Amino acid sequence: MEVVDIHASCDAEFIAEVEAESSQRIAECYQCGNCTAGCPFTFAYDIPVSQIMRLLQAGQKRRLLTCKSIWLCATCESCTTRCPNNIDVARIMDVLRHLARREGYAAERNVKVFWDAFLDSVEKHGRSFELGILAAYIAKTGRFWPDLGLGPKILPKGKLGFKPHPIQGKKQVAEIFRRFREISRS
C-alpha cells in the first residue's frame, strides 16, 4: 500500500462536484459507521461504505471511481435511513457511480452492461423487454449458464414474453433519452 499525501492528493474540485450533484455536505459525516453497520452488501464490497465517505472527505477521486462498491450498491438506502446526520449516503453512491461512468470507469463491468442493456431496452420499447435485456446482457458478458435455471420457472408464469409490449408514448420516452444525451454533451 502506498502512503497517501492527504494534502496534495486531496481533490477539492471532486468533493465540490459530488456535493453539488448529490446536494449533500461531505464534512457532516462524523464516521460513526452506522451506514456500514446496516449495509447488506458489505460482504461483496471492496471498500465499506463508511470508508467510501472517508475517502470522499479526503478527496481520493481515483480510488473511489475505480472501486467496486459503488457498482454493487443496490440503493436499498439502509445507509441513508440510518445516518445520524441525515446524509443521503445512497445518493452519494449513485453520484459516484455516475461520475465513474462519465470518466470511463466500471470496476464491475457486468453491472454496467446490465444497466446499459436495461436502458437500451427502455429507449427502444418505451419499457423494459426482459428477453431483449437478457439477450443483450448474455451477448456482451457471455454469462449464459448462471441464469439458465430460472427460465423454465418464469416462462409458464408469463414473466418472460417473447415479444416486446410497446407502450403509448414510446416516442416521448425515446425523446427523454435524446434530450439527456444532449444535456450531458453540452
Next chain:
Amino acid sequence: MKIGVFICHCGSNIAATVDTAQMAEAARNFPDVVYAADTMYACSEPGQEAMVRAIQEHGLDGVVVSSCTPRMHETTFRRTVERAGLNRYMFEMANIREHVSWIGKDTQANTHKAVELTRMAVEKLRLNKPLVPKRFEINKRVLVIGGGVAGIQAALDCAEGGREVVLVEREATIGGKMAKLDKTFPTVDCSTCVLGPKMVDVAQHPGITVHALSEIENVVGFVGNFEITIRRRAAYVDWAKCTGCGLCMEKCPSKKSLDRFNEGVGTTAAITIAFPQAIPKKAVIDPTFCRQLTKGKCGVCAKICPSQAIVYDQQDEMITEKVGAVIAATGYDLFDISKYGEYGAGRLPDVITGLQYERLLSASGPTGGHVKRPSDGREPKTVVFVQCVGSRDKSVDRPYCSGFCCMYTAKQAILTKDHIPDSTSYVFYMDIRAPGKMYDEFTRRAMEEYGARYVRGRVSMIYPKGDKYVVRGADTLMGAQVEVEADLVVLAAGAEAAKGAGELAEKLRISYDKYGFFLESHPKLRPVETNTAGVYLAGSCQGPKDIPASVAQGSAAAAKILALFSKDKLENDPLIAAVDIRRCVGCGKCIRVCPFGAIKEVDFRGEPKAEVIETVCQGCGLCTATCPQGAIQLSHFTDNQILAEVNALCL
C-alpha cells in the same frame, strides 16, 4: 453497660452473602449486648428512627452498627446516637460490606467473619468513654496559593464574602495560563477581555493582598490557625516605587532574554513587565540575562528609571501571614514535548506547543496577532495539529486524558482559518472528547464550517523537507498511511502537575497522586476538600480542567471556606492524644516524632513532662506508638481498646 447491635442488609449488598439474622442471633450472646436486630438500610430514615427508638426503649448506652465503611456513614450514625441522647463517641462501626460481603461469596464464611468483626466492635465499645470536643478561636483570613483563574475566582468570592484574602503568585503577574490564551472555547471570546477585569478586581479589592513573585516557604498550624511563611523572590526593582511605565524595558540592551510570558516564542528584554494588563504591573529583572547582574556592568535601567526603582542588590524577603484556611490553586504545567523525539519538538523550530501557538495568535503576542512561523516569519498555509502529545500515552507515563486539548485544538483550527483564510488545517486525533455544554457542536463547527480536516490516527514522525515538514501518520478510518507537507506543526501538549506541586503538597500536608495532582477528599462528594482540615483545592492542581470547571471549583472552595468561617469558633476532634502525667518520664520522644508540633514540654514539680496542645493535635497516633512508657494515649484508640479487639478475635 447496655449495648445495642444493628446489622444492616444494605439491600442485597450485604444480605446476599451474609446471614444477617444469624448474626443478630449471635450478637445477642455478646457481653453487655441487650438488643440486636437486622435492618434493611440502617442509614435510611426508618433505619435511623428504629435505632433511636431502640436506644430509648431499651435504655442503651452504646451502639454498634455492622454495615459499610466508617468513611461512608460514621458521621451519620454518630449524629443518630446523639439525637437519641447518647454521647456521639459511644458508637462503633463494623465494616461488613467492603471487608466482607463485597469480597467473598461463601455465605457461611462471610457470616462467621462478620460476627467476629461485630464482636471486636462490641469489645472496643465496652471501653469507650464519652468525649467532648474543645472549641477554639479561629483566624478568618484566607490564603489562596496561585493566581490563575481558579485562584482569582476563589480570592474574589472569599473577599466578597467579607474575608481578608492573601493571594500568593509564583510569577510576576497573576492571570496564570488563561492570561496567555488568545481566545477561549466554545464561544471564541477574547481571553484577556474576560479575565482582565477580574484581575483588576483583585488588584482593587481592599480585602485582597497580592504577593506576586512569591512562593510558600513553610506552613505551620492547623485549621483556623495557620502560620504561613512566604518567600518573595527578588525582583531587583522596588515595587513601591515602580510605576510600570515600561521605559526600562525599552532601553534595556539585553534584548535576547527568554520571553517566559510568550512561552519562548521570540525574545524580550532582561527587565520586563509580562504583558500590558499585568497585575501587579511592575518590572522584574531576570537575573540570568541582566548584564548588570551577570557581568557587573550596564546599569542602563537604573539610569533611565524616572522613579529610581531599580535595586540591583535586592534580596529574597520572608513574609509571615496568619490565616485560617488555605486554597491551593497552583494549576498545571505543560508536558515537555521534546520527549517525543519522532516529532522533532525542540529541534525543529516550527514544531511548537498549543500554548506557543496561542501567543502567535494573540494580538498582544510577539507577532502582534499575525501568525508567522518562528523560523522564517512566513505565514503558514498548511497547519497540522497533533492531539494527545503527552496525554493518553503510557509510554511517557501520562495515561490520563488532559481533557481540554480537543477543544483548544478545534478552537485553534477555527482561529487559523480566521487569520489565514486560504490556509488548510489538519487535526490528527485519537478520539474527540468534547463532553461540555456546546462543546461537541464546537468541534463539529471547526470541521463543517471552517473546513478543518480531521484525521483519526496518530502521527508517527515529522521530518523537514525543504522549508516544510512532512508529517507522516495514519488515517485509521480510511485505512491508510498518510502524510501532509506542513508549514507549521502545533502539538497539543498535555497537562501535567505544576512544577513543585509535590513539595507544596508536603508543606500543606495534603495527599497527591503519582502524577503530582492534589487529591481531593472524595472524588464525587468532597471534590474541593482535602483530607487536611482547612485546606481546599481549586482548578487544575487537582487534575486537568478547563476554564469553566476551574472557575466553578474556585467558587466552590470559597463557598466551603465561607461556610467554615460562618462559625466564630471551631470544634476540634476529641480523638486526640492525652498524657498520663504519672507515667510520663519526660524523655521527649513524643515531642520529636509529632509532625504537627502539638506536644510541648512542661515543668511539673521540677520534672519535665509532655503536654498535648489539644487544638493542634490531629490524632495521628505517632506519639502513642513511640512512647516507651505507654504514658501518652490516643483517646478512643487506647492500647486497652485495641487489645480488647485483639482479644475478642484471638481468645
